[in-house]
Amino acid sequence: MAEEAQPAKGGSKTKLIVIISVIVLLVLGLGIGATLFLTGAFSHKADKADKAHTEAPAPKKPAIYMSIEPALVVNLGPDQPVRFLQIGIDVMAREQKVIDAVKENMPAIRNRLISLLSGQKYAVVSTPDGKETLRKQVLASINEVLKAAGDQHLVEQVYFTNFVMQ
Template sequence: MTQSGELDLEVKGGGTSKKTLIILISTIVMLVVAIAVGVVLFLTGALTPKAATGEAAANPKAPQHPAIYHSLDPAFVVNFYRQSQQQVRFLQVKMEAMARDSEIIEAIKTHTPAIRNNLLLLLSHQDYETIHTVEGKGQLREAARDEINQVLEDQAGIKGVEAVYFTSFIMQ
C-alpha cells in the first residue's frame, strides 16, 4: 500500500507480467460472459433470424402486404323474425371486406351481385337473440367472410378475404 491508502498492484521485479496477467484474465472473463449471453439469446430465440427459423413460413397470418379494404355498398337491409316475441325485426348492416391482394378486391367487385345475394340470405336467417350479443356479431362476421370466400372460390377459383368488418350495425 502507498501512504495515501491506495493498493499498489505493482510487484517489484515482475510488475509488467502481473499487469499482463490481470489484463489477460479480465479479457478471458469478459469473453466467457459474452459467449454465455450469446448462447442464452440463441437458445431463447432472441438472436435467431426469423427467416432462418422458418417463423415467417410457420405463421401464415403474418402480414405480407398492406391491408386493402373494400366497402360492400349500399348497406344491407333485411327483415327477420324474432321468435321470442313473434314479431318481424329489421337489420341494417354496412360491411367492408379486407384482403391483402388487389386481385381479391377486383374479384369482389366483379362478383358483387353473387356476394350480395349470399350475404342477404345469411343476414335474413339470423336469430335476434344471437346477433344481439358481441359473440353473435363475431360469429356473423366470420360467416360473412366465409360466404364471400365461397363465392370467390366458386366463381373465380380464388379466396383471400381475411376479414369482414361491420361499419354500421342497426337492429330494430
C-alpha cells in the same frame, strides 16, 4: 559477496511480483472473456440484423375498399323480439382484381349474405362476440362465392359500417 547476494534477493522479489501480476491479469482476462462469451457479446449481431432485414416480407399493398350497396335488410324469425336487421358491409382487398370479382359476383354474394343474416338470432348478434363471429361468417361466405366462381384472389377483410336492429 554479501553485496552480490542482496541484489539477487531483490531481483527474486521483483520476479515474483511480475509473475503474480501476470497470473492475476490472465485470470481477469479469462473471466472477462468468459462473461462476454456467455452473454453473447461475441455473436455476430450485424449478421443477424442483416439477415432479418433481408428476410423481411415485402410491404403490403395499400387497401382497396368497396361498399356492398344498398345495405342488406333482412327479416329475423317470428319468435325474435327484433324483426329487422339492417347491415352495411364494406369489403377490403389489396388488389383491384378482387374488388372486380366481388362486383361481378354481387348477386350471388348478396343472396348468400341474405340467407346467412336472416338465420341470425337477436341474442347472439347483439353481443360484441356475436357481431365478430358474424363478421367472420360474412367474410367466409363472400370468399366461398368467389372460390365457386373460380377466383383465386379472395377478400381480406369485411367491416360492418352500419348495424341496426328493430
